[in-house]
Amino acid sequence: MADTAAPETATSPSPGAVVDAAIVAFAHNGYDDVKLNALARTTGMSKRMIHYHFGNKRGLYLAALKVASARITPPQDIATRSYAAPVEGMRRYIDALYHAFLDHPDGVRLVLRENLDPVAAEEDAAALVSENEVLLHVERLLLAGQDAGAFRPGISAVDLLTLVASLCFFRVGNSLTALSVSDVDFASRRNVDGMRRMVIDTVLTFLTSNIPYSGYESYLEPTPTAEEETADVYSDDGGLI
Template sequence: MSSTAKSGRQPVASKKATASKTGKTAKPGVREQNAQATRDSILRAATKVFAKHGYDGGSVEKISTAAKSYDRMIYYYFGSKEGLYIEVLEGIYRRMNEAESRLALDVAQPLEALRAVIRFVLDYYRKHPEFITLLNTENLHKGKHIAKSLRAREYSSPAIAILGEIMQNGVAQKLFRDDLQTRDVYLLIASLGYFYLSNRYTLSAFLGDNLEAPDALAHWEGFVLDTVLRTVTR
């Protein structure tokens, strides 16, 4: 590379003429020497890159650069781009699940609990935009990667299970309708939380540009709370 032209990676040579200060040139990366750290770093970088550019748009080089590592390491730790992508998917599911299980809910208070669940879902989507784009990307691919993961399936049930308990209690307390399926309520909440954020850019071209403004978000949360409760309660 020339001294001034921009380029991706700086390999060897180039500035050999300039008198190097350090005799031994210990620069190249301090030799990370920490397997787990390298692995995690790649995984984190990959989550970001895939979330931003999709599967095809997320190149191995972008990831390894973002992870301050090397392409080679991706193959070393994850076997292939696809393998890495699958682990990324597993990761976002796992973290979502963990966050949900940290929710301290009193299912004996179904109204409050339901409100808390709704708020949690909306909040989680807002704070984890990568969750949304990665799921969209995976759906573009018809879920073929997640299908290859055994682990991902484990993360499914808990979310529904909690909501099921709340519903049961609500029905028992005659607060909630008894003709609703937990799954539908789950989808209702997810739909309202997800779509608003997932499609905010194209919606902006439609409706005006305020969807992400704090008051707009608050307004939407109010609407969602109202709508779900109106649907669920008797």
């Protein structure tokens, strides 16, 4: 059977360019208000070819959300670097994470929208998560710092990423409120650097403070998977007897 899709030419917009346009459109307008006809006019890719590459509007949305999520994580080369001092390693990584959020505001907006008005199904969301490698790297930095006595116990990678993401999402999601209530312009060069220093100092102070150990392994506890719950049942006495 002949391919029903029209052949692409050297001047045809790439699927990646369409995804970039979709991130902006979905981030600013929401899923329901984005029309493929409008995206076709904006990108120069026909609606037929959009369907060919992404299946439908939902497929394009999921592709945009996946790219947006990946962009607000530090580059892979940052994760492969090693530092003699755990504090310096954590400082550099949090700095890179802040700049990933800073450099992709529309990606941040799209992720915020998805959290407030979900479109992706639960099974889709699991496939879109790009935080696993970030969590693993932060966990390695944490363990190195705790083993060296530089970081206090009772803090997990999830705790740290929650702290960083909260400040970074606030910068985008509450920019208009901050400007109208406090006259703070998060987009000014002074405040871009000020927020960077705040994020780094908050994390390092959180890690190195003399707060007494609470006895908990972390502030936040992930919900165990069904497999983990089953394993816990059998791990107590080696069986159900």
